[in-house]
Amino acid sequence: MVSKPHGGKLVRRLVAERTRERILSEQREYPRVQIEHGRAIDLENIAHGVYSPLKGFLTSDDFQNVLDEMRLSDDTPWTIPIVLDVGERTFDEGDAILLYYDDLPIARMHVEEIYTYDKREFAVKVFKTDDINHPGVARVMSMGDYLVGGEIELLNELPNPFAKYTLRPVETRVLFKELGWKTIVAFQTRNVPHLGHEYVQKAALTFVDGLFINPVLGRKKKGDYKDEVIIKAYEALFRHYYPRDSATLATVRYEMRYAGPREAIHHAIMRKNFGATHFIVGRDHAGVGDYYGPYEAWDTFDNFPDLGITPMFIREAFYCKKCGGMVNAKICPHGEEFHVHISGTKLRKMIMAGEQPPEYMMRPEVYEVVRSFENPFVE
Missing domain, CATH: 3.40.50.620 (HUPs)
Known part of the structure; x- marks a missing residue:
């Protein structure tokens, strides 16, 4: 039998076309956050259920539990923190924001939490080293100082040559x-x-x-x-x-x-x-x-x-x-x-x-x- 999705249900975070059109027509009213390519790919994988049971980027409880226990806070196995980092706080908890890759609005995010984190702890617990020559460590050390947790809704697919x-x-x-x-x-x-x-x-x-x-x-x-x-x-x-x-x-x-x-x-x-x-x-x-x-x-x-x-x-x-x-x-x-x-x-x-x-x-x-x-x- 084909395996059940992780967590029991395949996540789908795609908005209906009418809702998508409304959000895009109102996009100037949302705080705008630019994200890099890797985060945009994570968004797609959340939205299409590749990362089930995640419905968005990790909040602090789940983030810390993944670092410490390799599990989400509900005890579901999960080993890699899927997080959104920002360099500064230009919006508040409770806001809905739009995430952009280049000039393309990728997703709407409902901000549940904005929190700080220890980059060295992140690196050592996930990669077992803080050596900057490790590509994963280098990536973590270059991240913004805040993490943003909350559910997402996909608005547009990234250009896909394949x-x-x-x-x-x-x-x-x-x-x-x-x-x-x-x-x-x-x-x-x-x-x-x-x-x-x-x-x-x-x-x-x-x-x-x-x-x-x-x-x-x-x-x-x-x-x-x-x-x-x-x-x-x-x-x-x-x-x-x-x-x-x-x-x-x-x-x-x-x-x-x-x-x-x-x-x-x-x-x-x-x-x-x-x-x-x-x-x-x-x-x-x-x-x-x-x-x-x-x-x-x-x-x-x-x-x-x-x-x-x-x-x-x-x-x-x-x-x-x-x-x-x-x-x-x-x-x-x-x-x-x-x-x-x-x-x-x-x-x-x-x-x-x-x-x-x-x-x-x-x-x-x-x-x-x-x-x-x-x-x-x-x-």
Whole structure:
């Protein structure tokens, strides 16, 4: 059975067209707050239920509980603070305000609370470090001094160059039902697929009805693959190596936090809201640098027996010259001298040098897609 939404009900914070027109016609009467792209993406994810049960940005009780307990104040598992920061107070609690991205009014927000917070506490509890070299820490330290909590109503969608690949939770749930899938495993990615990814995905698929590959589109760190490259690479992989009746692809816009174990839980919750019953948890999931242990995210799931989605822990795959294929440490008896580990960093260097990776690392069809781009990487 497709999973129930997190918290029991799929949130939809979209206003009726007549209400939307009225709000937009009166927009000069509302305090106006500019937000950056990541917050606008969070707004969309709240409005379409990707972040169910959230109906808006966190108030102080929920914010503090997420930091301290990795749960909302009603004890619902929740690990990443979804907050709106502002630099100054230009409105009051109880006000309705309009949130703008560039000159586009994105949402109306009903301000329940305006509160201060400790940035260092935020960073240390979420990212386990206050090192400014961590991209998530740097983001927190650059935030405004106040957080604003309250429910939102979406007025406009952000421009979406990948709309044809975008499905909302209400749509994926219908799709899975039409496909006859009762058990669905989701795979989160921000990379072009290599044979290690394919091994993990297909290993998981053997135990469920369907595979839901859900690439993250949005701001990424320097050196990550560009959104279009990831999509085109997966299209090639699907075209040649995946059965149509047991795998599907749809994107989600999301700003990576690189919060390691906490973000692994958050990613699982998001896919639960899409309807997935299982979630593949990767090695060093949502990690960056050496801030988290290789399989630390796996242990974190032990703290959430009530998560409502089943984590799938599949060991890192490598090519064994003796076995003659992709394997992992649990099934391969041979020594390290026979193993070839697939490193994302190594693959990037090969691609940048114009060198085609061996077929046991990357499918040639995928490589052809990547090399067709003049520069496939974020600068």
